[in-house]
Amino acid sequence: MAYLSSQDAAIVTTAVTSAEETTSGEIVTVLAGQSDGYSDIALAWAAVAAFTAMSVFAVWPAFFLGKIDALMGGWGHQWTNGEIISLTIALGLLKFLAVWLIQLWQPLKFLLIPGPVKTARVHARAISLFKVGAERRTHGRTGIMIYLSMHEHRAEIVADEPIAVKVPAEVWGEAMADMLAEIRQGHIAQGIAAGIRDVGVVLAQHFPRGEDDVNELPDRLIEV
Numbered sequence: 001m002a003y004l005s006s007q008d009a010a011i012v013t014t015a016v017t018s019a020e021e022t023t024s025g026e027i028v029t030v031l032a033g034q035s036d037g038y039s040d041i042a043l044a045w046a047a048v049a050a051f052t053a054m055s056v057f058a059v060w061p062a063f064f065l066g067k068i069d070a071l072m073g074g075w076g077h078q079w080t081n082g083e084i085i086s087l088t089i090a091l092g093l094l095k096f097l098a099v100w101l102i103q104l105w106q107p108l109k110f111l112l113i114p115g116p117v118k119t120a121r122v123h124a125r126a127i128s129l130f131k132v133g134a135e136r137r138t139h140g141r142t143g144i145m146i147y148l149s150m151h152e153h154r155a156e157i158v159a160d161e162p163i164a165v166k167v168p169a170e171v172w173g174e175a176m177a178d179m180l181a182e183i184r185q186g187h188i189a190q191g192i193a194a195g196i197r198d199v200g201v202v203l204a205q206h207f208p209r210g211e212d213d214v215n216e217l218p219d220r221l222i223e224v
Contacts, residue, residue, distance in 0.1 A: 002223065003031060003150060008189035009221045015193035016219040019200025024207045025142045025163065026217040027199060028133065029192055032224045034110075034151035035125035041113050042103045050096035054088050110151055118152040125149065126156035129224070133217075142207050143217060146175075146195050148183070155179060157199065166206045175199050192221070 004012070016027050057064055065079055065087075079087075103109040110118075126147040133145070144159040157172040175198035182191030 003033070004189055004221065004223070011189040012192050012196070012221040013219050015196040019196050019203070020209070020215065020219070022209055023142075023200060023203035024140055024209050024213050025144055025200070025203035026215070027196055027203075027219075028130075028143060028145045028217050028222065029196065030126075030129055030133075030145060030147045030222045030224060031188075031192070032125065032147070032149045035118075035149045035154075036121040038109065038113055038117075038121070041117060042100060042109060045103065045112055046096045046100040049099040050092040053095040054092040057088050057091055106151070119154060122147075122149045122152050122154040123156055126158050130158040133222070140207070142203070144199060144203070146179070146192065146199065148179075148188075148192065155183075155195075157195075163203070163207070167202060171202055172199070175202070 012029055016029060019027055061084060065084070103112065126145065126149075129147065130143075130145045141160040141162050144157065144163055147156040147158065149155070155176060157169075157175065159167065175195045178198055179191045179195030182188075182194050
C-alpha cells in the first residue's frame with residue numbers, strides 16, 4: 001500500500017536535498033506500513049484464550065455439561081472421563097482458532113499488541129534497515145535515517161556512530177515532536193519534511209558541508 005502520492009514523495013525528496021546543502025550528513029527516509037507481522041503475539045493471545053476457556057470448563061464442569069445436556073434434549077447423559085477430556089480439548093481448540101481468526105482483522109490485531117512490544121519491534125526494524133541501507137555507507141560515516149512505521153504510529157531516528165557520539169539521542173526529540181505533530185493531522189509528507197529540516201539543522205552544526213562533499217545516499221523516500 002502506497003501511503004504517499006508522487007507529489008508528497010517529492011516534498012520529502014526536496015526536504016532532504018535542501019537539508020543536505022548545509023551538511024555532510026546523509027539523510028535517508030524510510031516509510032513502512034508495519035514493522036513486524038506480530039504472529040507470535042497473535043498466537044499468544046489465542047493460547048491464553050484457549051487455556052482460559054479450558055480452565056473455566058475444568059473448574060465448573062457440571063454447569064457446562066448441564067448446558068450441553070439441555071441442548072441434547074435434557075436426558076442427563078452420563079459423561080465418561082474420556083468424553084469430558086475430549087470436550088475440554090475441543091473447547092480449547094475452538095477457542096484458539098476463533099481468537100486466531102478474529103485477529104486477522106488488522107485493527108483488532110494491532111489493538112491487542114502491547115505498546116512496549118510495538119516500540120521494541122519498530123526500533124529493531126529501524127536498526128535492521130539502517131544497517132543494511134545506510135550504516136557505514138558514506139565516506140565520513142555520516143548517515144542518518146528517519147524511519148516511520150504507520151500501523152504502529154511510531155518513528156525512529158537512527159544515526160551512524162560518529163553522529164551518535166556527538167549528538168545525544170535526546171537532541172532528536174524536537175525533530176520527532178515536529179514530525180509527529182504534522183503526521184497526527186494526516187500530513188505525512190509535511191511531517192517527514194519537518195523532521196528532515198530539524199535533523200538537517202543539527203547535522204549542519206556538527207557536520208558542516210565540505211567543498212568536496214558528494215551525495216552518497218538516495219534523497220528519495222523509500223517505502224517498504
